[in-house]
Amino acid sequence: MLAASIALVTLSVSKGLGKHVWEVPREHFPTLGVIGNLTGTFSILAATWSKTSFALTLIRLMKGRYRIFLWFIIVTINVLMGLNAVFMWVRCTPVEKTWNPFAPGTCWDPQIYPTYGMVAAGEFSGV
Numbered sequence: 001m002l003a004a005s006i007a008l009v010t011l012s013v014s015k016g017l018g019k020h021v022w023e024v025p026r027e028h029f030p031t032l033g034v035i036g037n038l039t040g041t042f043s044i045l046a047a048t049w050s051k052t053s054f055a056l057t058l059i060r061l062m063k064g065r066y067r068i069f070l071w072f073i074i075v076t077i078n079v080l081m082g083l084n085a086v087f088m089w090v091r092c093t094p095v096e097k098t099w100n101p102f103a104p105g106t107c108w109d110p111q112i113y114p115t116y117g118m119v120a121a122g123e124f125s126g127v
Contacts, residue, residue: 001046008039026102033099041085047121048081080120087113 009017012035016024024032055074059067091113092098097105 001042001049005039005042005046008035008042011035012039029102030100033101037088037099040088044081044085044088048078051077084117084120087116 012032015028015032015035017032017036052074055070059070062070089095089098092105092107094103094105097103097107
């Protein structure tokens with residue numbers, strides 16, 4: 001997943017990512033948006049699954065309540081971060097507005113998705 005994310009960032013740079021917004025051709029914005037969403041999704045999955053694999057390793061070493069607690073953590077992080085990945089795609093109506101800023105439609109308040117992302121990732125200090 002991380003390799004896919006890195007490959008997509010490389011593709012984004014070839015489309016203008018990193019340049020000032022005025023230097024990026026307007027027709028590249030939707031492409032950059034889709035690639036950005038895919039990159040974010042793959043990054044979230046990579047982080048989530050790396051934590052899950054480590055927790056599964058710990059489960060083999062634990063017994064009793066600790067195993068139950070680790071299963072709780074595994075399920076919780078996968079649900080919260082899975083929703084984070086889904087929300088990246090569905091925060092606008094119609095969904096195309098998520099990656100195409102010029103499409104007509106409406107999106108969630110700009111603070112909702114980043115705040116949820118911080119909560120899901122466990123970064124409560126910013127909330």
